[in-house]
Amino acid sequence: MTTPSTRPSDDRTSASTSASASATLPTALLLLGGPRERVADWVGRSVVPLVWAPAGRWSLVVAVGGTRTGPPYDDGALLLAGRPVPGRTGPALGFFEVGGRAVVTLHTAGRRRGPGWVVWEPEVGLVRPPGLDLAGPGEIVRAAGCPARSREELVDLLHETRPRPVTMLQAVMATLGLPGPRLLQDPARAEDLPGAARHEPSGRQVTWFEDAVADSVRLRRELGVLE
Numbered sequence: 677m678t679t680p681s682t683r684p685s686d687d688r689t690s691a692s693t694s695a696s697a698s699a700t701l702p703t704a705l706l707l708l709g710g711p712r713e714r715v716a717d718w719v720g721r722s723v724v725p726l727v728w729a730p731a732g733r734w735s736l737v738v739a740v741g742g743t744r745t746g747p748p749y750d751d752g753a754l755l756l757a758g759r760p761v762p763g764r765t766g767p768a769l770g771f772f773e774v775g776g777r778a779v780v781t782l783h784t785a786g787r788r789r790g791p792g793w794v795v796w797e798p799e800v801g802l803v804r805p806p807g808l809d810l811a812g813p814g815e816i817v818r819a820a821g822c823p824a825r826s827r828e829e830l831v832d833l834l835h836e837t838r839p840r841p842v843t844m845l846q847a848v849m850a851t852l853g854l855p856g857p858r859l860l861q862d863p864a865r866a867e868d869l870p871g872a873a874r875h876e877p878s879g880r881q882v883t884w885f886e887d888a889v890a891d892s893v894r895l896r897r898e899l900g901v902l903e
Contacts, residue, residue: 701863702752703773703842704739705856706781707731709819710765716873718765723877724752729869731855733821738859738866740874744882757781760790767819769852771845771860777803778841780848782811784819792816794834796844801837820852 702724708715715735719728725741743752753772761768763785770781770791782792792811795803804810813830820826829851839847842860849857859866866872 701741702739702756703845703860703863704753704756704770705772705860705863706737706756706761706768706770707734707854707856708737708761708765708768709734710762710768714762714765718761719875721881722756722759722875723749723882724756725877726875727863727866727869727872728875729866729872731869734855736856736859736866736869738856738863740863740866744877744879753779769816769819769854771849773841773845773860776841778844778848780811780816780845782816782819784815796834796841798839798841799837802834817852820854822852826851826853 704724708718712730712735715728715737719726719737723745724739724743726737727740728735728737730736739752739756741752743750743755745755749755751774754774757770757772757774757779761783763783766783766785768781768783770779770783772779772781776798778796780794780796782794784792787809789809791809792815793805793808794811794816795805795808797803813827813834814824817824817827817830830848833844833847833851836844845860846857849860856866867874
């Protein structure tokens with residue numbers, strides 16, 4: 677039987693182990709608003725281990741492991757941030773920490789140029805990486821289903837420069853009234869959500885992905901897009 681004197685120590689050890697495990701996981705969370713069967717299909721083709729669960733009008737998808745692919749596609753957060761979300765699977769909002777920056781992505785059917793991006797850096801604030809189509813605060817608020825007045829709150833928040841990236845992401849989610857912000861710090865807890873299911877990529881999926889990437893790079897070189 678566990679005595680009162682040893683139990684707190686066990687609890688601290690368990691919490692420390694959980695925190696250490698979470699620290700090694702990508703910071704990557706998406707909310708997809710499409711039908712569950714379409715979300716299940718999207719999740720099932722991921723080369724990053726994922727847990728997904730219903731969360732009101734959303735399906736919440738969390739990365740729970742590193743990508744199974746090799747460099748330069750071994751960053752699970754970056755890979756998920758750049759992964760397209762079909763119109764019928766969205767709208768979708770993504771929240772990631774990539775390279776020490778907070779990244780928010782927006783996928784909606786009306787976006788013909790692909791996803792919209794918000795990139796925020798500590799001590800700097802909003803940045804404009806070349807080649808990315810920026811998402812406006814108004815369209816993010818609309819996709820989240822928030823009242824129009826939330827736009828000003830979001831703008832004010834994104835002008836802050838002191839928080840850590842994960843804290844900024846959590847604050848954005850809280851401002852938008854979205855579920856799951858705590859999972860950005862502890863993604864392993866996603867498996868405890870009601871109705872949660874886990875996806876582990878198969879070796880065949882990883883091979884298909886790597887072949888598709890190789891074919892895309894080869895074609896771009898043949899067309900002169902890449903030097």
